[in-house]
Each structure stands twice: as structure tokens, then as C-alpha cells.
Amino acid sequence: METPSLVTSKEWSGSVPALTYYNYTSRNVDMEFVYTWPDGSTTTRTTCVPRGGNIFYVPMAVTKLTWHAGACSA
Numbered sequence: 001m002e003t004p005s006l007v008t009s010k011e012w013s014g015s016v017p018a019l020t021y022y023n024y025t026s027r028n029v030d031m032e033f034v035y036t037w038p039d040g041s042t043t044t045r046t047t048c049v050p051r052g053g054n055i056f057y058v059p060m061a062v063t064k065l066t067w068h069a070g071a072c073s074a
Helices: none
Strands: 012-018 029-036 042-049 060-067
Touching: none
Parallel strands: none
Antiparallel strands: 012 060, 029 042, 029 060
């Protein structure tokens, strides 16, 4: 089992490395993250993580978590 690199029950911003993100809250969350490519360039994305859901298994830096209004789109 992996040691969590970020645990929060509220909106958050900063930067923390992560491989996976699990949303154990009762709300949907918008997660902003930065992926660094092998050449050093970066890509910033925001994705909705449904309550009880998980995403990714790639190295990234989570930079912001905010509550998502409504359902996550498919």
C-alpha cells in the first residue's frame, strides 16, 4: 500500500507529488495537476474526480483541489 502524499477534506492549493488520487469525500472534486514530460516540458490539466473515485497511476504534481458543482461528465 502506498503512503498518501496528500490528505485533505477541504479545498486545497499548493504542489505535492502523487501517483494516484483517491476521492474518499462525499463530493465531486476538480483536481488540477501538472505532468512533467521526459524532455522537461509540462502540461497542466484539470479533471473531475467523482466521489469515491480514483484516477491516474502516473507521476504528477497535484496543485489544486476544489469542489465540483454537479456531476462529473463522462
